[in-house]
Amino acid sequence: QSVLTQPPSASGTPGQRVAISCSGSSSNIGSNNVYWYQQLPGTAPKLLIYRNNQRPSGVPDRFSGSKSGTSASLAISGLRSEDEADYYCAAWDDSLSGVIFGGGTKLTVL
Amino acid sequence: QLQLQESGPGLVKSSETLSLTCSVSGGSITSSSYSWGWIRQPPGKGLQWIGNIYYSGSTYYNPSLKSQFTISVDTSKNHFSLKLSSVTAADTAVYYCVRLLGALQGPRFDPWGQGTLVTVSS
Numbered sequence: 044q045s046v047l048t049q050p051p052s053a054s055g056t057p058g059q060r061v062a063i064s065c066s067g068s069s070s071n072i073g074s075n076n077v078y079w080y081q082q083l084p085g086t087a088p089k090l091l092i093y094r095n096n097q098r099p100s101g102v103p104d105r106f107s108g109s110k111s112g113t114s115a116s117l118a119i120s121g122l123r124s125e126d127e128a129d130y131y132c133a134a135w136d137d138s139l140s141g142v143i144f145g146g147g148t149k150l151t152v153l
Numbered sequence: 154q155l156q157l158q159e160s161g162p163g164l165v166k167s168s169e170t171l172s173l174t175c176s177v178s179g180g181s182i183t184s185s186s187y188s189w190g191w192i193r194q195p196p197g198k199g200l201q202w203i204g205n206i207y208y209s210g211s212t213y214y215n216p217s218l219k220s221q222f223t224i225s226v227d228t229s230k231n232h233f234s235l236k237l238s239s240v241t242a243a244d245t246a247v248y249y250c251v252r253l254l255g256a257l258q259g260p261r262f263d264p265w266g267q268g269t270l271v272t273v274s275s
Contacts, residue, residue: 076259078259078261087267089263090262090263094259094261133260141215141217142215142257143202147200
């Protein structure tokens with residue numbers, strides 16, 4: 044069971060906006076930045092969002108991140124079929140003194 | 154463009170030692186701005202951070218894992234390595250090598266290697 048809690052699945056139709064949540068505690072999300080990774084089928088994860096809401100070069104602005112208190116959220120607008128992937132949140136945990144990942148959310152584009 | 158490539162045996166026998174190497178190309182492993190790490194993913198499961206190393210040799214490991222992991226760096230070969238002793242079936246996973254930009258308290262892993270599947274057999 045992961046310290047960061049994500050819904051196991053999410054879905055949407057093309058063009059829709061979907062949001063994926065990541066719930067933590069005061070020792071991780073509450074006091075540290077959140078990072079998001081996208082893992083397309085059969086490939087290695089890729090950095091999608093860093094420092095809560097920053098996009099690396101090359102990541103479309105359809106992807107956005109936010110954080111409030113001990114929770115974070117990844118939003119994808121204008122959903123496309125190629126967005127179908129697993130999404131993971133990550134953060135440092137002060138109590139565990141280590142990097143932790145959420146359990147991952149499988150996004151299906153219907 | 155920096156690229157990472159894992160190499161090592163795909164099959165290891167239970168109780169033996171697993172050794173993996175990550176070759177870094179397109180950049181130097183000696184940059185003080187980065188550290189280098191390993192993350193694994195059991196089949197069908199999520200991601201687990203194993204540890205990181207700076208080129209100076211300073212290492213940081215996941216405290217929740219048993220201390221059977223060792224990460225080392227060879228600056229002359231521009232690569233870093235992972236050793237896991239006394240493997241069990243639970244260590245079967247895809248192992249990714251990564252570069253960490255900045256401090257561990259901000260886990261900005263970019264880029265990732267393509268990953269290598271390690272299967273532990275009995």
